[in-house]
Amino acid sequence: MFAEENGLRGDPRLQAISEAIRVVPHFPKPGIMFQDITTLLLDHKAFKDTVDIFVDRYRDMDISVVAGVEARGFMFGPSIALAIGAKFVPLRKPRKLPGEVISESYVLEYGTDCLEMHVGAVQPGERALVIDDLVATGGTLSAAIRLLERVGAEVVECACVIGLPENKLHSVWGIHRGRTGYDRTMVPVSAGFLLLVMEPCKQA
Template sequence: MSAYRDEDPRINGIKTKISVVPNFPKPGIMFQDITTLLLDSKAFKDTIDLFVERYKGKDISVVAGVEARGFIFGPPIALAIGAKFVPLRKPGKLPGEVVSIKYDLEYGSDCLEMQIGAVKAGERALVVDDLIATGGTLCAAMDLLGRAGAEIVECACVIECPDLKGRERLNNKPLYVLVEYH
């Protein structure tokens, strides 16, 4: 589901603030840069507000943000809906015992880690990132949370690149996006 399809008037303002950087981080990639969105306080607030409106009252106890841009959107959403924020980080960034998972990206591979004990069995979780491309990162995040016994309520992204078919890789887990880039 996409707010864009629902034609919320705030969506166009958000969409116009996302810039596209060709051939970054490597040739052939059309990088969706949210920096320009973050520089516009109204568009940034509208982005957070749309997510909060969707998730308030859904009994979500965990908002898991994927490093690094999920750290930008996740904490304000968590605070507004009364949930804790759990960072899903790159290797070697979290103290204590962690659980990790390796996964493939559109342009390489990566690994995510989560502190053991950050999420308890039965907690309802929302996964937040800036973008879904091939779906590898979101699948890895859901797997980490699932290993802890969390129930994944939904994944939330600002941007979706539907041509890369990441949504299909999510195995029917709900995905909510604000804008699509073709």
Template structure:
């Protein structure tokens, strides 16, 4: 069974409650950056960033961002991919939250952490709506805390 957030997005109360749970958790953690990996992470990142007074930094697939970028490559089941971020989007010493819709193998979240840390940002925590624990993605995060709302199964 495919794990998906579509039904959550169709339920306005559940969607709002989901955003509110993340906002409540991060409101007082002095986070200045909320970073999300395209595309479904973009659904959650901007409203959380606005609510906690942080900037939103999109991390995109290659050649999707205009201007100068830095990139981080990560492994897929069959090959590799990259994510990119604008040069200058974050500053050394900033504190970041990395958010996505779900964590499976952990490759994209790991790449996001590496990209931010490479430019001197402290990644406070990663957050996802759904975790597929049988795929052991949490283990790839190098000990970074991971907060999830729902544990999925049967991917």
């Protein structure tokens, strides 16, 4: 569900959020349009508005876990978790967490990667929200959902600030809750979603 389809159509905060995100061409390699959210973090009002939009949506959904995807999910997740009275659980890259972990691999364009979570951080039956800054193919979100579902959590939604329009996200996000299955190029259909902006427009 895009923000404009979620009662936010015409909300001036969305344009301000979009304009606060810097787009850096050809970083970290040629052909990549890097979505730099550090400029959003520098804008106190736009950053607060971003968090507030998520908090307004999730405060009454009985969510007990906010799971942030490394690394930029860590920038939004803790603030949202505090505001809605949930715990924050980091989903980290391999070998970053001490102690016993549970892992979930996912496919990249040229190889694989992995997310890890502490064993015992999430209990069976807990309701979880997954937070990241951006969704492209949906592979990372897929892994996050699988990881949480393996320990018995219910993933209520995934929430991202940015979506990349060149990946035809309208079809990705248009899948309805209730169907089954996963695809590495699509957000898992077992969870809902909220996406704030499709096309940040402030180039460096």
